[in-house]
Amino acid sequence: MSSEHALLRSPLHERHEALGAKFAEFGGWTMPLEYTGERGGVVKEHTAVRSAVGLFDVSHLGKATVSGPGAAAYVNATLSNDLGKIGPGQAQYTLCCDDETGGIVDDLIAYFQDDDQVLLVPNAANTAEVVRRLVAGAPEGVKVTDQHRDYAVLALQGTSSDEVLAAVGLPAGHDYMSFVESGFDAVDGVGVVVCRTGYTGERGYELIVENEAAPALWDALMAAGEPFGIAACGLGARDTLRTEMGYPLHGQDISLDVTPIEARLGWAVGWKKDAFWGRTKLMAEKEQGARRRLVALKATGRGIPRPHMGVSLTPDVRVGEVTSGTFSPTLKQGIALALVSSNVNPDAELGVDIRGRVESFAQVKLPFVDTSVRES
Known part of the structure; x- marks a missing residue:
C-alpha cells in the first residue's frame, strides 16, 4: 500500500497522536515508531522496558480463531509445534x-482455549495468507475466522508489569506462556485475554481486547503505570528489544526462503508428530544438514550493522548477509543476526561491510542480553 489513506489504523491511533507519535507503515498498518516528550525516543522507550515498564500498541498483529469439533487437532496437524504438549x-x-x-x-502464537477452539496471533502482513491456507485445508465442521480487525492487542512489558496489571484489576503472575480470560471493570461486559507472553525478553503480558474497549484499557494502564515510570513505546523500541534477545522477525530473519532449521527454530517443530506442513522436506533437511544458519554477531569495534549488509570470512570471501542489525541500547554496541554458510566455523570472527568499510564482529551465543532472572 503506497498511500497514507490506504493504511489501516489502530483503534488507539488518536492516543498516539496525542502523545506526539512518529508513525511508520508496518504490514499495511500505520503504527507508532516512537514518541516525542520526556520519555520518548527509541533509546528511552527501550530503557523503560528493561528497567521499569513500557506499553506498546501491537494491534496490527493478526487475530484468527480455529473453532469446531477437532479444531485443536487440525491446528496440530498443520502448524509445526506439538500442540499436544500444552x-x-x-x-x-x-x-x-x-x-x-x-x-x-509465518511465525505465530497459538492460544489453546480447548479442544474445539484455538486462537492464533500471526504477524500483520501474513495473517490473510495463514488464514487462507488454514481455510483451504479445514475439515468439515472446523471453521477458520479472520478477526484481524476486531480486536486490539496491547503489550505491557517490563519488571513492573505485574504491579501495573494488578492496579487496574487484571490478573497477573500466571506462568510464562499461559493466559487468563478476565473481565475489565472499567468497561462493563468487556473481557480481556491476559497472555503472559511478549517480544522483549522482559517479564510482561499481551492483552487482547475488543477494539471499542482498547482506549479505556490503554488509559487505565498508562495512569496505573505512572508511579512506576511507564513509557508509551513504539515499534522502534520493540525492534531493538527483540533483537537483543535474538527473536526473529518475519520478513527479515525468517521468510518463505528460510526454513526452521536454517533459522535455528527446530525447537519449535514437533519432530515426532505424524503430520505438519513441510514435514517431509524438513525431515530430509534435518538429516542432510542445512546449507546455512542464523548466527548472532556482536561488534568488536564501533560498527553498527544494518539488514542486507554483506558478511565475509575474509575480505574476498562473502559467506552471508545481515538479516537484522542495530545499535543495542543496553550493551552500547552494534549487534546483528545474520544468515551465513553452515561451513563457517562458529568460533570464527566475521566481517560486516558497513558502507564500504569491513568492521569486525564476533559470533556469540544468544541472547545478547540475559533477562532470564527477570523472566522467571
Missing part, C-alpha cells in the same frame, strides 16, 4: 511452513 489456558510459539519447500510462511 493444555487449555496455555500458549505456544509455532510456525506455519510451506508444505512443499519447508519455508516459513
Whole structure:
C-alpha cells in the first residue's frame, strides 16, 4: 500500500497522536515508531522496558480463531509445534511452513482455549495468507475466522508489569506462556485475554481486547503505570528489544526462503508428530544438514550493522548477509543476526561491510542480553 489513506489504523491511533507519535507503515498498518516528550525516543522507550515498564500498541498483529469439533487437532496437524504438549489456558510459539519447500510462511502464537477452539496471533502482513491456507485445508465442521480487525492487542512489558496489571484489576503472575480470560471493570461486559507472553525478553503480558474497549484499557494502564515510570513505546523500541534477545522477525530473519532449521527454530517443530506442513522436506533437511544458519554477531569495534549488509570470512570471501542489525541500547554496541554458510566455523570472527568499510564482529551465543532472572 503506497498511500497514507490506504493504511489501516489502530483503534488507539488518536492516543498516539496525542502523545506526539512518529508513525511508520508496518504490514499495511500505520503504527507508532516512537514518541516525542520526556520519555520518548527509541533509546528511552527501550530503557523503560528493561528497567521499569513500557506499553506498546501491537494491534496490527493478526487475530484468527480455529473453532469446531477437532479444531485443536487440525491446528496440530498443520502448524509445526506439538500442540499436544500444552493444555487449555496455555500458549505456544509455532510456525506455519510451506508444505512443499519447508519455508516459513509465518511465525505465530497459538492460544489453546480447548479442544474445539484455538486462537492464533500471526504477524500483520501474513495473517490473510495463514488464514487462507488454514481455510483451504479445514475439515468439515472446523471453521477458520479472520478477526484481524476486531480486536486490539496491547503489550505491557517490563519488571513492573505485574504491579501495573494488578492496579487496574487484571490478573497477573500466571506462568510464562499461559493466559487468563478476565473481565475489565472499567468497561462493563468487556473481557480481556491476559497472555503472559511478549517480544522483549522482559517479564510482561499481551492483552487482547475488543477494539471499542482498547482506549479505556490503554488509559487505565498508562495512569496505573505512572508511579512506576511507564513509557508509551513504539515499534522502534520493540525492534531493538527483540533483537537483543535474538527473536526473529518475519520478513527479515525468517521468510518463505528460510526454513526452521536454517533459522535455528527446530525447537519449535514437533519432530515426532505424524503430520505438519513441510514435514517431509524438513525431515530430509534435518538429516542432510542445512546449507546455512542464523548466527548472532556482536561488534568488536564501533560498527553498527544494518539488514542486507554483506558478511565475509575474509575480505574476498562473502559467506552471508545481515538479516537484522542495530545499535543495542543496553550493551552500547552494534549487534546483528545474520544468515551465513553452515561451513563457517562458529568460533570464527566475521566481517560486516558497513558502507564500504569491513568492521569486525564476533559470533556469540544468544541472547545478547540475559533477562532470564527477570523472566522467571
